[in-house]
Amino acid sequence: MQLPREVIVGKGTLSRVTEVAQRLGLSGSAMIITGQKSCEIAGKKVRDLLEQTGMTVGTLLVEKVTFSDILKVEERIKAWKPRVLIGVGGGTKIDAAKLSSARQGIPFISVPTTLSHDGIASPLASVKGLAKPYSIMAQAPLAIIADTDVIAQAPWRSVISGCGDVISKFTAVKDWRLAHAEKNEYYGEYAASLALMSTKLVIQNSKLIQHGNDEGLRVLLEALISCGVAMSIAGSSRPCSGSEHLFSHALDMVNCPHAMHGEQCGVGSVLTAYLHKTNWKRIRNTLQQIGAPTTASELGVKDEDVVKALEMAATIRPERYTILHKLNLSREACEKVAKITGIIS
Numbered sequence: 001m002q003l004p005r006e007v008i009v010g011k012g013t014l015s016r017v018t019e020v021a022q023r024l025g026l027s028g029s030a031m032i033i034t035g036q037k038s039c040e041i042a043g044k045k046v047r048d049l050l051e052q053t054g055m056t057v058g059t060l061l062v063e064k065v066t067f068s069d070i071l072k073v074e075e076r077i078k079a080w081k082p083r084v085l086i087g088v089g090g091g092t093k094i095d096a097a098k099l100s101s102a103r104q105g106i107p108f109i110s111v112p113t114t115l116s117h118d119g120i121a122s123p124l125a126s127v128k129g130l131a132k133p134y135s136i137m138a139q140a141p142l143a144i145i146a147d148t149d150v151i152a153q154a155p156w157r158s159v160i161s162g163c164g165d166v167i168s169k170f171t172a173v174k175d176w177r178l179a180h181a182e183k184n185e186y187y188g189e190y191a192a193s194l195a196l197m198s199t200k201l202v203i204q205n206s207k208l209i210q211h212g213n214d215e216g217l218r219v220l221l222e223a224l225i226s227c228g229v230a231m232s233i234a235g236s237s238r239p240c241s242g243s244e245h246l247f248s249h250a251l252d253m254v255n256c257p258h259a260m261h262g263e264q265c266g267v268g269s270v271l272t273a274y275l276h277k278t279n280w281k282r283i284r285n286t287l288q289q290i291g292a293p294t295t296a297s298e299l300g301v302k303d304e305d306v307v308k309a310l311e312m313a314a315t316i317r318p319e320r321y322t323i324l325h326k327l328n329l330s331r332e333a334c335e336k337v338a339k340i341t342g343i344i345s
């Protein structure tokens with residue numbers, strides 16, 4: 001089990017990167033993986049602060065995370081030999097730092113500039129262009145430095161996506177319990193409780209999650225970090241990724257370009273909560289309250305794409321038993337569920 005050793009959350013916490021590096025005994029050289037925009041917002045400051053302590057810091061700009069991009073980052077790691085990688089940015093940059101550092105056997109620090117999904121603290125990375133559309137195991141961050149002043153500058157839609165990703169753990173945990181009960185799959189109560197607690201916190205505090213409310217951002221940030229820790233404890237994405245994530249992956253395959261990951265998972269969770277015969281209306285109402293999509297048109301996809309995605313979702317990951325595998329729904333049944341829950345008209 002790998003867990004972060006330092007988690008620093010709040011306003012202006014970026015400036016504490018030097019203190020974190022010192023406490024972790026990091027000296028010599030560091031490499032920052034970031035994007036153009038994230039570099040301006042936070043990457044440059046991280047570099048300047050670390051250089052003031054005498055560290056040598058290189059910056060590598062990445063835009064995509066395909067497997068060949070990861071290999072390019074690894075070539076730079078081999079050439080520069082940094083002691084630590086620092087991912088500064090949204091999901092893509094952090095995933096690039098996470099996976100390349102894991103493959104090269106060095107630690108990485110996560111400095112998120114958006115809150116669009118739980119990858120900021122999880123040990124898993126999402127890579128495009130692989131046979132599997134879902135995340136693969138990499139490593140947990142050694143430290144997380146999340147500055148809410150930096151995060152507040154990101155588009156509001158990324159916050160909504162992050163909320164959707166957290167809320168969707170409600171059905172992920174239901175699926176995990178189902179797999180334990182019916183397929184004798186390993187189930188960890190602690191990891192499941194941690195993921196569920198994150199969902200509850202976001203649902204209970206959904207009124208705080210609005211523009212300019214630092215407290216609301218903090219609730220979401222802590223919930224996303226707890227989800228990452230839950231995955232580290234479970235040793236897989238199980239507590240945080242069930243049938244609703246399979247629906248989102250399927251939607252990516254039937255409709256591209258598509259909505260944000262957490263927005264799709266939120267809608268997926270409404271559908272699969274209905275299938276679990278649980279309180280799907282509470283999930284839908286919370287999503288509506290924070291301004292997240294709850295219909296196909298709000299996701300920017302056609303009604304038939306939602307039905308197709310729901311039908312094919314179980315085939316994406318046959319080994320990950322969920323309510324969709326259990327029910328094995330026909331196209332007509334998928335359409336009925338999408339209509340009853342109001343996702344399609």
Ligand SMILES: [Zn+2]
Nearest residue numbers: 117118165265
């Ligand atoms: Zn997710």
